[in-house]
Amino acid sequence: MNHNPVYLALDLPRLDAAEALARKVAGHIGGIKLGLEFFCAHGHHGVHELHKIGLPIFLDLKLHDIPNTVAGAMQAIHVLQPSIVTVHAAGGRAMMEDAKAAAGENCKVVAVTVLTSLDGDDLAAIGVSAADPHAQALRLAELAHSAGLDGIVCSGHEVGAVHSQWKDGYFVVPGLRPAEGRANGSAGNGKGDQKRIVSPREARDAGASVLVIGRPISRAEDPLAAARAIEATL
């Protein structure tokens, strides 16, 4: 069993490039995360191709719809044998319950709480009255827990607090930028669209089960060296 917590986010438009990158760093990651960009472009075929590498596949589809539709989508992806699938906690309790009931065997269902690209002003703009990412993430984590999900997706700023309330939860943390890369400004390590970031090591120490890392590896001048350097900090 592979205990490396890093899932490489393959947010790349071309299937051959995504596959080549995953093969290059395969010995230094624990799994592969395929998200909306990849799935919309390459669908089931693309997932089958990436499965050939032999690492667990995290399907980050961020499902958010009425319960019946989400349950149908979950059933439609059984054949892809994902290790993890995401839904949005804001879809509500019934949607999360039905998503979990429809999930395949050995598939963890985790709920996205507050996207790492959002801050308090963004929450206020969409009518979240607390306008506090921390409080909102804790609230949605509690809802996901009570709906029977395996865990949540949250930023490294919240994972410690959620972990102390939900001891056996499964916590996926994106929005990661290696401290060293941030200091020397190397390619892929800028914040970009992310607003709530921490380093992979900080997230792990705070209780993250999975570390989602994309651009710090995929946009690095030397992705293999970047993946190795991140692994060495954990």
Ligand SMILES: O=C(O)c1cc(=O)[nH]c(=O)n1[C@@H]1O[C@H](COP(=O)(O)O)[C@@H](O)[C@H]1O
């Ligand atoms: O569900 C996710 O994985 C996710 C949730 C979230 O709040 N923020 C977030 O960045 N992600 C995903 O994590 C990855 C982060 O990519 P990088 O910023 O390039 O490391 C992307 O694939 C996002 O879709």
